Amino acid sequence: MQLPLIGKVRQPAPWVIALLTVGIIGAGATTAVIVRQQSAAPDISTLTETVQSQPLTVRITASGTVQPFQTVNLSPKTTGILAELYVEQGDRVRQGQIIARMESDSVRAEMAQAQARVAQSEARLAELRAGSRPQEIAQRRAAVEQAEARVVEAQARLDRENDRVERNRILLQEGAISQDEFDAILRDAATAQATLEQNRAGVREAEQQLALTRSGSRAEEIAAAEAELAEAQGRLQAVEVQMEDTIIRAPFDGIVTQKYATEGAFVTPTTSASEASSATSTAIVAVASGLEVLAEVPEVDINAIQPGQTVEVVADAYPDQVFQGRVRLVAPEAVVEQNVTSFQVRVDLTSGQDKLLSGMNVDLTFLGDRLDNALTVPTVAIVTKDGETGVLVPNDENQAEFRPVQLGTAVGDQTQVLEGLEPGERVFIDLPPDQKQEWIQQEQ
Template identity: 60%
Template sequence: MPMFVPLLGKVKKPLPLIVGLISAGIISASAATYLILQRSSNQIDLQNYTVPVQAAQNLTVRVSASGTVVPIQTVNISPKTAGRLVQLLVEQGDRVRQGQIIARMDSSDIEAQLAQAQANLAEAQARQAEILAGNRAQEIAQAQAQVNAAQARVDLTSGRVTRNRPLAEEGAISRDRLDEVIADDNSARANLREAQQRLNLLRAGSRPEEIAQTRAAVAAAAAQLKAVQVQLNDTIIRAPFNGVITQKYATEGAFVTPTTSASSTSSATSTSIVAIAEGLEILAKVPEVDIAQIKRGQRVEIQADAYPDRTFQGQVRLVSPEAVVEQNVTSFQVRVSIVTGLDQLRSGMNADLVFLGSKLPNALVVPTVAIATEKGKTGVYVPGDDKKPVFQPVEIGASIEEKTQILTGLEPGMRVFIDFPEKLKPKQDTDN
């Protein structure tokens, strides 16, 4: 068998041909791939991935929020002083008028105090009348008679002194006897002065100090009577305003004590008798970013979970001036008056609200999902000449439900991508 010895120096000659063939194959494959992709992009059905820019007429800004139906005013009713409840005149669900009697407390002790206070006042008034009326004529006449008697006594004793003084000087009577006569005269004169003073007082009437004292006594007795009457009136529990009895906490015979009238009615307390609520409204929480669009008097659409197929109407009554922070979320409380649906809505119901804001005439809008961010700029993707997505910067306005207003950058009729074919999906900023 013949032997073949390889020629090592000649084996490299076919290499240029091989390299050329490989290069040609790669180029052909790349060209084929490009043609396939180009043909694929040209065959994109834009109807499946894009929507037209819409020109909406009179677009209304709508701000959504959640809320709860709550009473406009609610209080717990309790007595001003502790005591036993003897009569309860209402039931849960009853409508009451302002001033209507809803309960009575035991008043037996206070009624006894009232009788005593009335007696004290009558006594003080009688004493005052006596002082103001002055002295009777009979008393003055009696005092005058006492003065006359005292004067007669003085005349008698004075005459004795006149007669006995010379006798004592002549020694006809002793000096001691004269002293006795003089002492009787002095005593008679003192009695006369006392009787005259009493007569003068009776003629002058009562002193101003006595009159003032009696007036003060009458005023004090009247004040005490009024205080007891107030206590008695406080045993009658009345409705502070027109409303509905929402809770009933106590029964007849129970011992109840005072409590804060503004305490919450959501939890029963033995110190309250009943809870009364007036009217209904919706308390909503609006996010901080939307609160600038909420104004007093603004129309509101209301939907309650209990009536999913009905939309009630409301109106913004109050926007809280202070924010509420819960779980690091800042919001503002907004109170909404219920215009329609008062007969259907109940306290405690959940509600979804839509605040109807300003109108945007001839506003260009696109689906909010079409908004993208590329290199820090906000925009949308529009089909290029080859139907591939091309980023188009835009200036956006308000977002209404699932649409966003376009202020600049697009024209009506242009199409924007809301979805992309897998092979043509652009790279967007990760913070979008």
């Protein structure tokens, strides 16, 4: 530390040298003694300060920037044309509020088709569950009666053909007809028999259909119809999700900080939508919520920073106002820039949100532990000699004497002394001109 000079150090004037040369002694022996005594013990009350024991609050300073507590760039989930935009920059929005709509004509068409399929499946299932109508049962009964009538008719034909076979068998024996003629008659009888069996099968089938109609739909048919309806409903839900994706909503309460797109713009999804600093043209708007301060604290001070710690914040825009905050988070990993290691500290603002704006530069003071009996000296009293830190204290003759000390924290214009001084001792904050010149020469 280089102490400021009080006045200027001048060379003796020529006339003083001349007087000394001729040996003028006008003051006498007594006066010489008094002068020597005054030179030996000068008055240093205005040049020193007393070492005090006083309460001291550790204060750590850092710089930072105001930024949103939560921010996001909103973009659509699917590529398309921005049809409607309902907000402007600076508008306040609520969570879930519609910000914008994408063009959705094709999705609306798919939704109409899906709704029609659901309605069709519901109608079929309802029909199966309701069972057969009386008209259907009557139709099935009539079919059975018709089949039975065909059986009676076929039986009568078969009876006639059998009688014909017996008559012609006698004629064949008498030689009245040939064998070929008799074989043809046998074939007609066989055809009549086959027709009868076919009609009897028709009766059985008609009776089964009548029984099914009377008992209603089968469980398998109802289950199949239910599965068909579930599939149609699932498709409708998928289309409804696509329709919802064309609507851009605010994810939280906040304010629109940026507007990137206008109606009619072609926008696409972007993976950088969650980063407010990545102002991409594919985003529609940026929404931010709350304010916090992001501070850079030097590595040597980070051990004194704890979550919940009180912080004083002064913005360049409001130099005469002190806003309050609390430490929310201390980053677990350091940031190294230009070989300087620091840690990011996030501070929640408890006052000043109505005045501070995102991007403002601020100075922060972290209020640390309170020391009830801390020895302090003025910071200007601290000097360095041969690379060692210390203070200048008066000796028995009130001359400046270097004493090494161990320093603690510095708060304002006071610095804590851990070792090397006792309460009530005095330290130089300035030196008499003669001692100052001597100290400077020693340092040189």
